[in-house]
Structure formats: structure tokens, C-alpha cells
Amino acid sequence: MPAASLTAIRSFVATPPPSRPAEPVERKRAFAFKGVEKRFGDKIVLDGIDLEVPAGQFLAVIGKSGCGKSTLLRLLAGLDRPTAGSLTFGTEEEGHSRTRFMFQEPRLLPWASVVRNVEVGLTGIATGAEARRRALDILGEVGLADRADEWPSVLSGGQKQRVALARALIGHPPILALDEPLGALDALTRIEMQQLLERIWLAQTFTAVLVTHDVAEAVALADRVVVISAGRIALDLDVPVARPRRRGSAELARLEGEILDHLFG
Amino acid sequence: MSLQASTLVARIGRNGIGWVLPVLVIAGWELASRAGVMPANVLPAPSAVAEAFWRLLLSGELIRNIGVSxxxxxxxxxxxxxxGFALGLANGLSRLSRGLTDTTLQMIRNIPHLALxxxxxxxxxxDEEAKLFLVALGVFFPIYVNTLLGIQSVDPQLVEMGRVYGMDRRALFFRVILPGALPAIFVGLRYALGIMWLTLIVAETISASSGLGYMAMQAREFLLIDVVVLSILIYALLGKLADSFARLLERLSLGWHPAFQNA
Known part of the structure; x- marks a missing residue:
């Protein structure tokens, strides 16, 4: 990561945003699944999910392929509707339309410049010069201010995902849903992105729901890890490790082992 | 040779390389005519064609006919x-519209329009209507088929992204669907421009009282073979001009496309 972006992130972390709630974040509820079931035809993908997530929590959802973890995220973002059960949000306005989604692929518009792509995140919030100013600001925060007017096709995979992250966060969403957004990156870029994500999350205090198949990533980032197996919550585990966390520490390794045992035991 | 001069030569070479072959063909043709290998009543020499061009240009006949055509x-x-564009959009965006009209259009498409x-x-x-009808019918299908194809091939992941980010139908169309369909629409445009000239020339050759096709047919009756050859060369130039125009539009609006970034 270029030095400029690191300073940008540091200043970002140093000044807490004014919107930080005064009461402890654990009090308010971000969203809750109650007996949520989702079937496609005869196939039951989610089978009675009960999950309550407080505002500001970093939740990781793990499971093997096809366990329904991506479906859970799609329900949360309003891309699908549950077949049965209910999904409620903390307050009315924090509904589906205020949940932002980061996809596994960057999904940038190839015909729009980097800054215009970030402005997509302000659809219905701001336009014109105001949108551009805010987009340039957040591009600075992800360390890509100097690439603002380039086409996405010239960026590397990690840079594209940073643009996608900027696009997801520019509208200050209360909930950010992440569907394995780092899965396609190489190991080093991936760790860099995880650190960037953690820093921005600490500064902005949104609720993050990260679907991943990487247990190490889950325990490094999340406050709480949920394991889904055959459409049900098989394990719900807190990660009471202070931040900043040191990768490869014994504590994280123990938790990682516990989760892996559960997945394959 | 200095660096600047050599890059200049390289540039002329790149841009001009397409013209090397036509120039060689014309030079060989002129030589063959002069040497008497090619009889003038089969193919007149390029210089004779150039004379015909000059004659018709001065009389105003050429300009008038090119203008009419x-x-x-x-x-x-x-x-x-x-x-074609409107129906392509409608059928790309609405399942109902596609269900209603696409089968009919595909049947009509398989009739060679010149057979009509x-x-x-x-x-x-x-009259003019006949020519307009045939040209309109000829260009309709490439534009329709490629617009429809373009819209159907827009990445559904991008459309989903647009929805998640709260784009309404209008924003979704102008910011995601139309730009995504544009490369295919341009393919249709270039095909259509070719078909446009082809149809017009055939229609004018068969039934007209003005225009390039008419000029060529008149010249045939009076055995003015230089004018016939001139007309054919003008078709080639007009076709090339239309194609270059389409390519220019393409370059201007598809600057984002990797295929156009180093052009």
C-alpha cells in the first residue's frame, strides 16, 4: 500500500466521526432474523435462522460452500425475500435500501471513471459537485485519490476492491454486507484489505456482516463468528480478543481451531 | 535519422499502410491500360476515370447525384x-414486448429485403418512397438484432449492483444498461451502414430518375464505361466514409473499452 494511503487511514482513525452514538453500541439492535426460512423449489437453503445482531458489531458468517451463507446475506440486503419468518431492522429507515453490499467481484461499471463509480454509492443521496467532492474524499481514505479519473480496467484486483469498498461506504450505510469480497485477492493484498476494512469499520462504526470461507480472516476481523451448516446456525461464538489483533497469536489460533473442529468434527 | 523523424515516419506508416494496396492496384491497372493489355472497352484506365470525374464534377451532375443518393x-x-433501435430497446427491456413481436420480426428478417x-x-x-422503404427495411434488422443482443448481454451482476445501490429504472437504463449495450449497438450500426449503401444502389439501379445508381445505369446505356467505373469507385469511397464515421463515434463513446484504449 502506498505511504500516502497509510497516512490517510491513520488520520481517518484518529478523528472519530461526529455521528458516533453516545450510549454503548451494544444497546441498539441493527437487525434480527426470526425463524427465517428460504427455499428454492423443494430445496431448503435456510431452515429457521434466529439471529440478532447489535448495531456496530462485526459479525462473520462461515460455512462450507452451499450452506446458505450467501443466501443469508442476500436476504439481509433485500436481494431475496424469506419464504417464512421475519427480518426486522433496528429502525424503519435502516431498511434494505440503506444496507450496502460488497460483492465477491468488484462489479465496477467499466464505462465510468473510478470517481464516477464511487459516486454510484451516493445514488439518491447527493449528485454533481457535492458527490464528486465526497467521492474524492473517500478515495483518499482508501489510498486511490490519484487514480480518480482512470478507467477501472487499468486497476489491479485489490485496487478495484478498494474502489468497491469506497463505493459501499460513501453513503455511510448503517449495515455493510460483505460477500467474500477478498476471496479472489492474493494473500498479501488480502491482509492489506482486511486491515483497511478493520480501520474503516473502527472509525465509522457501521454493522458489518462478512461472509467468508476463511476462518483465519473471520477470527482476525470479527467480534462474533457464526457457523452455518445445512441451513442452520451450528455455532455462535464471540471473539473476545482486544484490537489491534496480532495475526497468528495463540488466542486467535485457538478460536480458529475450535471453529475448524466444529466444521469438520 | 533523428528520433522525431523516425517516429513521424512510423506514424505515417501506421496510418497509411491501409492505402498501400489500393495505390499499387491502381498503378498496375494504369500501366496495363497504357500497355494495351487491358482494352478500354473492358476497363478504362484510371486516368480516363479521373477525366470522367472531372467532367461530371464541372457539369454539377456528380455533386447533384451524390447529394440525392x-x-x-x-x-x-x-x-x-x-x-429498429426502439424495438430493440423495447424487446430487450420487456419480456412482454419481446414475446409479442420477436417471432414475427425473426420471420420477416429471413426474407431477403431485395426480394421485395x-x-x-x-x-x-x-418514387422516393420505394427507395426509403427498402433502405429502412434493410438497416432495420442489423440495428434491431444487435441492440437486442446488446441489452440481453449486459452483465446481470452490474444490473444487480445498480439495484442494490438504489438506482431507479431510469438511472439503471442510462448508467448501466445502455452503456453496456453500446459496443453491440455499434456493431449493428456498422453493418447497417454497409447495407444502407448496398440497398440504395440496387434500388436506384432498378428504379430511379436520379442518384448514383441511376447515373451508372444511364452511362451503361450510352456505353460510357468510364462513368460506370467512376460510380463504382464512389460507392467504395462512400462506404468507407460511412464506416470511418461509425468508427470515430465508436472511439469517442467507447474510450473505456480495453479494445479502444491503445488504438
Missing amino acids: TARALSGFAIGGSI IPLVILWFGI
Whole structure:
């Protein structure tokens, strides 16, 4: 990561945003699944999910392929509707339309410049010069201010995902849903992105729901890890490790082992 | 050779390389005519064609005929192209519209439009409408088929992204669907421009009292073979001009496309 972006992130972390709630974040509820079931035809993908997530929590959802973890995220973002059960949000306005989604692929518009792509995140919030100013600001925060007017096709995979992250966060969403957004990156870029994500999350205090198949990533980032197996919550585990966390520490390794045992035991 | 001069030569070489072959062919042709290998009543020498060009240019006949043909071509293109574009959009965006019209259109598409000439002459005589109808019908299908294809091939992941980010139907269309369909629409445009000239020339050759096709047919009756060859060369130039125009538009609007970034 270029030095400029690191300073940008540091200043970002140093000044807490004014919107930080005064009461402890654990009090308010971000969203809750109650007996949520989702079937496609005869196939039951989610089978009675009960999950309550407080505002500001970093939740990781793990499971093997096809366990329904991506479906859970799609329900949360309003891309699908549950077949049965209910999904409620903390307050009315924090509904589906205020949940932002980061996809596994960057999904940038190839015909729009980097800054215009970030402005997509302000659809219905701001336009014109105001949108551009805010987009340039957040591009600075992800360390890509100097690439603002380039086409996405010239960026590397990690840079594209940073643009996608900027696009997801520019509208200050209360909930950010992440569907394995780092899965396609190489190991080093991936760790860099995880650190960037953690820093921005600490500064902005949104609720993050990260679907991943990487247990190490889950325990490094999340406050709480949920394991889904055959459409049900098989394990719900807190990660009471202070931040900043040191990768490869014994504590994280123990938790990682516990989760892996559960997945394959 | 200095660096600047050599890059200049390289540039002329790149841009001019397409013209090397035509120039060689014309030079060989002139030589063959002068040497008497090629009889003038089969193919007149390029210099004779150039003389015919100059003669017709001075008399104003050439400009008038090119003007008439171009106006016909463009108005037929505007009519057929806009209907094709509108139907392509409608059928790409609405399942109902596609269900209603696509089968019919695909059936009509398989009729060679030039086969309709006898019917068109019966309907419209040899008036302007006949030419407009044929050109419009000819350009309709490439524009329709490629617009539809373009919209259907827009990455559904991008459309989903647009929805998640709260784009309404209008924003979704102008920011995601239309730009995504544009490369295919341009392919249709270039095909349509080729078909536009082809159809017009055939229609003018068969039934017209002005225009380039008419000029060529008149020249044939009076055995002015240099004028016939001149007309054919002008078709080639007009076709190339239309294609270059389409390519320019393509470059201007598809600057984001990797295929155009190093062009």
C-alpha cells in the first residue's frame, strides 16, 4: 500500500466521526432474523435462522460452500425475500435500501471513471459537485485519490476492491454486507484489505456482516463468528480478543481451531 | 535519422499502410491500360476515370447525384434505424414486448429485403418512397438484432449492483444498461451502414430518375464505361466514409473499452 494511503487511514482513525452514538453500541439492535426460512423449489437453503445482531458489531458468517451463507446475506440486503419468518431492522429507515453490499467481484461499471463509480454509492443521496467532492474524499481514505479519473480496467484486483469498498461506504450505510469480497485477492493484498476494512469499520462504526470461507480472516476481523451448516446456525461464538489483533497469536489460533473442529468434527 | 523523424515516419506508416494496396492496384491497372493489355472497352484506365470525374464534377451532375443518393440513404437509415433501435430497446427491456413481436420480426428478417423490389415497385412506383422503404427495411434488422443482443448481454451482476445501490429504472437504463449495450449497438450500426449503401444502389439501379445508381445505369446505356467505373469507385469511397464515421463515434463513446484504449 502506498505511504500516502497509510497516512490517510491513520488520520481517518484518529478523528472519530461526529455521528458516533453516545450510549454503548451494544444497546441498539441493527437487525434480527426470526425463524427465517428460504427455499428454492423443494430445496431448503435456510431452515429457521434466529439471529440478532447489535448495531456496530462485526459479525462473520462461515460455512462450507452451499450452506446458505450467501443466501443469508442476500436476504439481509433485500436481494431475496424469506419464504417464512421475519427480518426486522433496528429502525424503519435502516431498511434494505440503506444496507450496502460488497460483492465477491468488484462489479465496477467499466464505462465510468473510478470517481464516477464511487459516486454510484451516493445514488439518491447527493449528485454533481457535492458527490464528486465526497467521492474524492473517500478515495483518499482508501489510498486511490490519484487514480480518480482512470478507467477501472487499468486497476489491479485489490485496487478495484478498494474502489468497491469506497463505493459501499460513501453513503455511510448503517449495515455493510460483505460477500467474500477478498476471496479472489492474493494473500498479501488480502491482509492489506482486511486491515483497511478493520480501520474503516473502527472509525465509522457501521454493522458489518462478512461472509467468508476463511476462518483465519473471520477470527482476525470479527467480534462474533457464526457457523452455518445445512441451513442452520451450528455455532455462535464471540471473539473476545482486544484490537489491534496480532495475526497468528495463540488466542486467535485457538478460536480458529475450535471453529475448524466444529466444521469438520 | 533523428528520433522525431523516425517516429513521424512510423506514424505515417501506421496510418497509411491501409492505402498501400489500393495505390499499387491502381498503378498496375494504369500501366496495363497504357500497355494495351487491358482494352478500354473492358476497363478504362484510371486516368480516363479521373477525366470522367472531372467532367461530371464541372457539369454539377456528380455533386447533384451524390447529394440525392446521400439524402435518400440517410433518411432511410434514420427511419429504419430509429424503429429498429426502439424495438430493440423495447424487446430487450420487456419480456412482454419481446414475446409479442420477436417471432414475427425473426420471420420477416429471413426474407431477403431485395426480394421485395417487385412488390415495392407495385406499391410505390419508382418514387422516393420505394427507395426509403427498402433502405429502412434493410438497416432495420442489423440495428434491431444487435441492440437486442446488446441489452440481453449486459452483465446481470452490474444490473444487480445498480439495484442494490438504489438506482431507479431510469438511472439503471442510462448508467448501466445502455452503456453496456453500446459496443453491440455499434456493431449493428456498422453493418447497417454497409447495407444502407448496398440497398440504395440496387434500388436506384432498378428504379430511379436520379442518384448514383441511376447515373451508372444511364452511362451503361450510352456505353460510357468510364462513368460506370467512376460510380463504382464512389460507392467504395462512400462506404468507407460511412464506416470511418461509425468508427470515430465508436472511439469517442467507447474510450473505456480495453479494445479502444491503445488504438
